[in-house]
Amino acid sequence: MCDSCGCNVTSGNRHLAYKPVKAGTSAVSVLKKLLAHNDDQAAHNRAHFDARGILTINLMSSPGSGKTALLEATIDALKDEFGLAVIEGDLETENDAARIRARGVPAHQITTGSACHLDAHMVHEALHQLDLSGVDILFVENVGNLVCPASFDLGQHRNVTLLSVTEGDDKPAKYPVMFRAADAVVLSKVDLLPVLDDFDPARAELCLRQLASTVPLLPVSARKGQGMTAWYDWLRSELAAQRARVALGKTAKPFIQLDGASLHAHAEVSV
C-alpha cells in the first residue's frame, strides 16, 4: 500500500492494484473518486454549514419545473419561523435571485455561463459573499438540468428533485441518476393535473420506486398552495435532524453517497 499517492487498497480490490506492466512503466493503483478535488471542497463547505448549524438543501430539476416558485412560496410561509437564504445557479441572468430578494431573503446569484451545473468551488465562493448569520436553512437552486447536477457534491445535506406534471410521468426512468440522488421528490404544479390527461402520479411513483428509491414523494402546487404543509413539515423535520447531528458533532451527505460508500468494497469512504 502506498500512502503517499492516496491509494486505498483493501482485500476487495487488491487484485486490481499490482499488475505486471511493461518495462519502463510502473503500475500505481489509485482508486480515487474522479471528483475527489470537488469532494474535498464540498466537505469544506459542509463544515462551514455544520459550524453554523445550517441545513443546506440542493434543489434540482429540469428548467422551468418550479424551483424558484417553490422557494418563493416557502419563503412567504416560513421566513418568520426560520432564517432563510438562497444561492441561485443560472446560465445567465440575475432574475431568480431578484425574485428571492423581492421576498426579503438574502440571495446570491452564481451565473455559470455555459456550465450546466454548480460545483463545490462555485458554492464556496458564493458562501463567502452571503451573510449567513441567523440562517437556519440555505437553499441552493441548481441549474435547470436533469443530468449534470447529480454528479457534483456541493456540500449540501439533502437533495430535492422536482418533477413537474407537464414533463411526463416516466422522467425517473429516463433520468435514473438524478432521481436516485433525491432525498425527497417534489411532484410540482399538481394544480395542472385536471387539464393533463396523460400524467398519472401513480405511474410517476412506480418509476421512482423501480429505482429502489424509498424517499417521500410530495405532490405540491406552489401556485395554488396545495400539498405545501407536507413540504414544510419535511423541511422542519430535516432541520431538527440536522440540529441533532450538529449537537453530536456529526454531519450528513445526501442519501446516495452513503449508500454507495457502505456497500462498495472498493469505494473510497470519506467522512
Place this chain on the structure above:
Amino acid sequence: MHELAVCQALVAQSIDIAQQHAALGVAVIRLHIGPLSGVEPALLQSAFPLAAAGTLAAAAQLVITPQPVRVRCKTCGADSEATPNRLLCGVCGDYHTQLVSGDEMLLVNLELIT
C-alpha cells in the same frame, strides 16, 4: 456536458500522482465507470485529449471498464443483476434494494513512464 470537468479532474489527479513518483509521463489510465455514475464513457473518451493536451498525460491511453449494475435485496437478501432504471430484486421483485455496483466512477490504476 460535464464530462470535460470530470476529465479535467482526472488529468489533474493523474498528474499529481505522476509527479509524486517523479514519472516522465503517464502511459495508461484505467477507470471503472458504472452506468449509474452519471458520466458517459464515450463522452469521457472524446473529452480526454482536450483536457490532457500539453500535460504529462497528453499521450496516455484511457482504458474504461464498464461496470455491471447489481443490487442486493433488503427483503430476501439475494444479489442480482439489474438495469439502470429497474433496480428491482431479480429473485423476489422487491424494490427495497441497495446498489452493490453500477454507480462507480473510479480512477483504478495508472501506468507511469519512469
